[in-house]
Amino acid sequence: MKTDKTDRTEKTEINGTGRRNAGGTNRIVGRGFLARTLMRFSELFENELYNNRYASMDGLWQAVDARMKVIVSLMFIVAANSSRSLAVLIGTGITAAVFAGTSRLNLRDYLRRVWKYLPVLVFVFSLPGASSWLIKGTPLLTIGPVYFTEAGLLTALRAALRTGDSLSFAFLLLASTRWADLMAGLSRMHIPDGFIAILNMAYRYIFLMASAGTEMMQARYLRTVGKISSAENRKYVGGAFGQLFVKVRRISEEVYQAMVLRGYQGTFAGAERRRLRMLDYLFLIVGAVILMILIIGGYIFG
Amino acid sequence: MGEIFNLSHVAFSYPMAEPIFTDLSLSIDSGERIAVLGVNGCGKSTLLKMLAGLIAPGSGTIEAFGSPVRLDRMRREEAQLYHQKVGYVFQDSDVQLFCASVREELAFGPLQKGIPAEQVMEEVEELAAGLGIEKLLDQAPFHLSGGEKKKAAIASALILRPEVLILDEPTNNLDPRSQTWLLRVLNRLSDEGKTLIFATHALDLVPHIADRAVLFGENHEICADRPVREMLEDKDLLRSVNLVDEHFHTHPWDFE
Numbered sequence: 001m002k003t004d005k006t007d008r009t010e011k012t013e014i015n016g017t018g019r020r021n022a023g024g025t026n027r028i029v030g031r032g033f034l035a036r037t038l039m040r041f042s043e044l045f046e047n048e049l050y051n052n053r054y055a056s057m058d059g060l061w062q063a064v065d066a067r068m069k070v071i072v073s074l075m076f077i078v079a080a081n082s083s084r085s086l087a088v089l090i091g092t093g094i095t096a097a098v099f100a101g102t103s104r105l106n107l108r109d110y111l112r113r114v115w116k117y118l119p120v121l122v123f124v125f126s127l128p129g130a131s132s133w134l135i136k137g138t139p140l141l142t143i144g145p146v147y148f149t150e151a152g153l154l155t156a157l158r159a160a161l162r163t164g165d166s167l168s169f170a171f172l173l174l175a176s177t178r179w180a181d182l183m184a185g186l187s188r189m190h191i192p193d194g195f196i197a198i199l200n201m202a203y204r205y206i207f208l209m210a211s212a213g214t215e216m217m218q219a220r221y222l223r224t225v226g227k228i229s230s231a232e233n234r235k236y237v238g239g240a241f242g243q244l245f246v247k248v249r250r251i252s253e254e255v256y257q258a259m260v261l262r263g264y265q266g267t268f269a270g271a272e273r274r275r276l277r278m279l280d281y282l283f284l285i286v287g288a289v290i291l292m293i294l295i296i297g298g299y300i301f302g
Numbered sequence: 303m304g305e306i307f308n309l310s311h312v313a314f315s316y317p318m319a320e321p322i323f324t325d326l327s328l329s330i331d332s333g334e335r336i337a338v339l340g341v342n343g344c345g346k347s348t349l350l351k352m353l354a355g356l357i358a359p360g361s362g363t364i365e366a367f368g369s370p371v372r373l374d375r376m377r378r379e380e381a382q383l384y385h386q387k388v389g390y391v392f393q394d395s396d397v398q399l400f401c402a403s404v405r406e407e408l409a410f411g412p413l414q415k416g417i418p419a420e421q422v423m424e425e426v427e428e429l430a431a432g433l434g435i436e437k438l439l440d441q442a443p444f445h446l447s448g449g450e451k452k453k454a455a456i457a458s459a460l461i462l463r464p465e466v467l468i469l470d471e472p473t474n475n476l477d478p479r480s481q482t483w484l485l486r487v488l489n490r491l492s493d494e495g496k497t498l499i500f501a502t503h504a505l506d507l508v509p510h511i512a513d514r515a516v517l518f519g520e521n522h523e524i525c526a527d528r529p530v531r532e533m534l535e536d537k538d539l540l541r542s543v544n545l546v547d548e549h550f551h552t553h554p555w556d557f558e
Binding site for chain 2: 178179180183200201203204207208211251254255257258259260261262263264
């Protein structure tokens with residue numbers, strides 16, 4: 001009998017089939033292609049639930065108006081990305097971690113989500129550009145025919161720190177703010193309603209697609225008996241995405257019709273407006289002061 | 303009761319498809335409770351969307367509230383006024399819920415009308431309390447169960463205080479408790495004088511929420527238009543349009 005080394009048996013277990021469960025608590029065990037695809041969908045919902053859990057906690061960032069959080073986050077992100085000073089870059093990272101602590105985010109989880117993957121990847125992928133191929137000078141580290149200078153390694157380190165700093169504040173903002181509040185904040189900052197509407201719709205469609213996709217994958221999984229080759233699975237997933245596209249297109253047409261039926265004529269009317277409180281202004285001032293200290297520290301310590 | 307809708311010799315077909323209607327005529331009075339029945343694909347949803355002004359007939363005329371309706375030729379204000387008078391609840395609640403929270407969802411319609419935000423928020427609270435869905439207000443629509451989504455979708459249509467409420471398969475995917483909630487809401491709306499039109503396959507619930515039934519055959523034509531009880535007792539008729547199988551039976555005392 002012909003055997004195919006690429007054949008792999010799907011060993012996935014999916015507990016629960018309800019949509020709500022699919023949205024967050026489904027446990028998918030396995031290493032097959034189908035299981036991995038399902039896991040990606042599942043993680044999307046888990047991230048959303050994670051954000052909602054922290055956004056409803058009683059912490060510093062949760063108490064502040066979304067507008068101020070957007071402004072302070074942007075201030076730190078711009079400062080980190082325009083500074084060459086390691087002191088500023090490291091200080092920005094530490095400030096974000098302190099903010100995360102005061103906002104009752106799980107620090108270990110925060111560090112894992114922010115610093116474990118992307119900054120490390122950026123550092124690794126920056127190494128070729130930081131090597132003697134592009135940056136000449138006194139070798140600090142030699143690996144075969146290639147050597148790295150201090151300036152080269154610092155360049156890679158800065159790129160990684162900038163990525164981590166930007167991610168930290170983006171993560172803080174999203175984890176401590178409900179999506180609805182963030183959109184309301186952007187609206188109050190006079191970001192065009194059309195742009196916010198597109199963001200909202202995109203956000204909504206992601207979950208509609210993920211939900212529909214999860215159910216299709218689960219239906220396929222439940223009908224899978226015996227060995228299915230990886231190639232077969234990929235073929236199925238390709239077809240499923242085609243189906244998903246058709247389904248989402250139909251849904252999008254109906255969503256538009258639903259909007260028209262409730263008075264939508266091409267422009268979104270704005271939502272309620274909330275006044276800023278003393279805490280919000282204090283938060284902005286404290287953020288600005290910390291940033292000033294970091295920048296001055298950067299000039300002093302380099 | 304005055305006439306609210308009048309469809310006269312309406313024909314309609316989707317692009318590149320067989321005609322759905324070739325000669326459809328129907329009249330609906332204000333305050334009526336009408337169930338549109340028929341097998342899948344017989345044209346129920348098309349009729350409802352036509353009444354809601356989402357699709358226009360290829361030929362024939364539709365009159366609503368005493369005036370001819372061609373939404374594709376209406377001015378913006380006229381279309382908005384029409385949509386305010388005729389509320390529509392989609393079969394799939396997911397398509398009707400596109401905002402970040404249920405509160406925003408309910409506020410969407412009134413805000414588009416230009417009602418001040420403070421007043422809208424008060425109306426949202428009031429309606430949510432009336433429907434018993436206050437706890438859902440700050441939740442994201444995609445976190446809701448099927449029944450909760452349906453409640454939010456119905457509330458989002460009701461906030462505009464429509465004179466006519468059209469519901470496409472309203473009891474689909476609802477558990478018995480949510481079905482009871484829906485029946486109560488529909489009966490309350492009917493008591494307030496609203497016109498209710500809905501498509502459904504839930505024949506056991508029809509007598510509780512409708513007085514008149516319009517039955518479509520598989521040829522997309524209306525084959526009966528009678529009081530609900532009379533329609534459901536005519537098993538030969540229901541069988542002839544494949545709406546029930548031969549083992550179907552109803553208990554007339556359920557309709558009392």
